[in-house]
Amino acid sequence: MPTEFGGGISFSNDEIISQSLNYSYLYETLISSLSTQIAEKFDITFTSAKVISRVGVVPLVHFFMDRLIRLDLMIRLNGKVAIAKSEKEYKRIDSIDSFCKDVAHSDDFNQYLLSLLAKIWDLEIVSFPLKAKSALSKTINGEGFNNHLFDDDYKNRFSRKVGYLLRRTSKYTGKIPATTMVNNETILFQKGLYGFGKFSFLDDKIELSICEKDLTIRNKIFNYVVSESKEDIFLFLKSVGFRFDLLNEKIINIFSDYLSSFFPTSLLESIIINIDRIEKRLKRYKSKTIVSCGISLSNQSAILVATAKKLKRKVIGSQHGGHHGYIKEHVWALEGEYAFCDEFITWGWRRFERIPGNNSSFNTIRLPPPWLCYRVEFWKRVFRNKVRYPKLKEFDFLLFSNKIYPLPVAPSGAHLSINHIENFASTLLELIKKCRDKEIRIFHKPYNHLTFELIPETHRKMLSLGGTYYKIADRLDKxxxxxxxxKAHVILFDQPGTGFLECLACDIPTMVLWTRFFNTETPWAEEIFKKLEKVGIIHRTIDSLVNEIMAFKISPLDWMENPNRKNVIKKFCNEYVWTPKDWAKYWSNFVKELV
Structure with a gap:
């Protein structure tokens, strides 16, 4: 894998986007074949089997193929290499969640897959201790971590008791099951949208039934699926530049054995038991609709949505963060949310790049995000009776740098990962140097402690270069x-994510240094982002950003009240972060239509 100095095998954003489209075609091929097998062998509906198949196939296939492609490229560059032996063998996976965690954070698990792939080239497997992780990676966020995205004014003892009571009673009085509503839940409770004739809190968390692996059934299923999909597998590998001379039965056999070993037991041998457990909870509702903000490539989602499909219930998903609608190849949403939903609640936008699974009846529902609407009022209360945009603050920029995944996640798309770490490190260094030269002060809040563990030398240089103009936050809460x-004049991001949307909606000064090295906008969003660039909010270069903060400091109030800038922000917010004052009315009407 690459380091802060480069090296390793990395993919550019353009390469990742191109790969992502090819991956999607391969996923659909394997999902279709596997769904038929699961439906027949376990006597469940094809639509339920398709959900189960997707949750297993997408992460498993991406992990295998990504590491296969990287190993091939490494051998092309360096000739045959030796592969370090993993410390333990991994014979089974019970949960797709634990699998995805190991993919992104376990060197040993990654090494185990490489040792399987080594057979393709007959590479030597050697005992070589992997580099030990520092203590920082064991507590990635540090002690006492708080997620302030869930902050509200109701966190006192009385309100918590009221909320708990409302939640419990809505299980029995509400009509429309709503699950995993994340940071919207408390606010929707407060607005009276749970209870008689409205939402009902549905607890979709179950204790997973875990059965022993049935190797006979597994081998039959995955040998058939991979054999039937062989030409599409080879076509995929050719499309990403894999060597033609290596496209042989050895790859097919290793891939089949891998899927047979690692497809989660909770989604195969135990699937009927797990579906039955959720089915008992869903059956007591007459409503033909389920609403959720938390649908994803997870065991919990797989079982919930598979059960809903069995009962022919409509699944309405909901946006719960930024990127949707305006970031190109937002793969977690494309492959892990939209594909499971019949309808999807958006924060204002209506256009999709594509919908995996070719769901022609897929529909969007435009609704204001309750949490962000609440935050608009929250920030008004915070700044009441205060000078809104003072000329003097301790720092000029509050820098929120993004999360870095230490290993490529499965699936990978438009997000910051180890692929981009060299660009990430060099951009930080250049930013700090140019800001110091202009006496611009930076207060840096990295996503977590792992950020600096991945770029230790860059971290040291940042402290040395920045001197008194650069300080790192003591707490790394979210x-x-x-x-x-x-603390600072302007909130600075390295991509237009959820925090950026909050700042725009809440009139908090913000800018984005968005060089597009790890993601970019969708074609239809290009026009509005060009306008955001023209008014000094989005910046492609550090020089442009530095010039804009200098202009901002002359008069923060004038900068924020500039009519042209405000009009562009309003247009963007209407499309991607719609926060009307009467937001609860829209949600109330939505609930009435569902009853």
Whole structure:
């Protein structure tokens, strides 16, 4: 894998986008074949089997193929290499969640797959201790971590008791099952949208039944699926530049054995038991609709949605963060949310790049995000009776740098990962140097402690270069707080994500240094982002950003009240972060239509 100095095998954003489209075609081929097998062998409906298949196939296939492609490229560059032996053998996976965690964070698990792939080239497997992780990676966020995206004004003892009571009673009085509503839940409770004739809290968490692997059934299923899909597998590998001379039965056999070993037991041998457990909870509802903000490539989602499909219930998903609608190849949403939903609640936008599974009846529902609507009022209260945009603050930029995944996640798409770490490190260094030269002060809040563990030398240089103009936050909690906002003039992001949307909606000064090295906008969003560039909010270069903060500091109030800038922000918000004052009315009407 690459380091802060380069090396290793990395893929550019353009390459990842191109690969992602090819992956999607391969997923659909394997999902279709596997769904038929699961439906027949376990006597469940094809639509339920398709859900189960997708949750297993997408992460498993991406992990295998990504590491296969990287190993091939490494051998082309360096000749045959030896592969370090993993410390333990991995014979079974019970949950797709634990699998995805190991893919992104376990060197040993990655090494185990490489040792399987080594057979393709007859590479030597050697005992070689992997580099030990520092203590930072064991507590990635540190002690006492808080997620301020869930902050609200109701966190006192009385309100918590009321909320708990409302939640419990809505299980019996509500009509429409709503599950995993994340940071919207408390606010929707407060607005009276749970209870009689409205939403009902559905607890979709179950204790997974785990059965022993049935190797006979597994081998039959996956030998058939991979054999039937052989030409598509080879076509995929050719499309990503894999060597023609290696496209042989050895790859097919290793791939088949891998899927047979690692497809989660909870989604195969135990699937009927697990579906039955959720089915008992869903059957007591007459409503033909389920609403959820938390659908994803997870065991919990797989079993919930598979059960809903069995009962012919409509599944309405909901946006719960940024990127949707305006970031190209937002793969977690494309492959892990939209594909499971019949309808999807958006924060204002209506256009999709594509919908995996070719769901022609897929529909969008435009609704304001309750949490962000609440945050608009929250920030108004915070700044009441205060100078809104003072000329003097301790820092000029509050820099929120993005999360870095230490290993490529499965699936990978438009997000910051080890692929981009060299660009990430060099951009930080250049930013700090140019800001120091202009006496611009930076207060840096990295996503977590792992950030600096991955770029230790860059971290040392940043501290040396920045001197008194650069300081790192002591606490690395998630989200914006009054303390942080009052610390600096402008909130600076490295991509237009959820925090950026909050700042625009809540009139908090913000800019984005968006060089597009790990993601970019969708074609239809290009026009509005060009306008955001023209008014000094989005920046492709550090020089442009530095010039804009200098202009901002002359008069923060004038900068924020500039009519042209405000009009562009309003247009963007209407499309991607719609926060009307009467937002609850829209949700109330939505609930009435469902009853």
């Amino acid at each position: 989200g914006l707080t009054p303390y942080l906002v009052e």
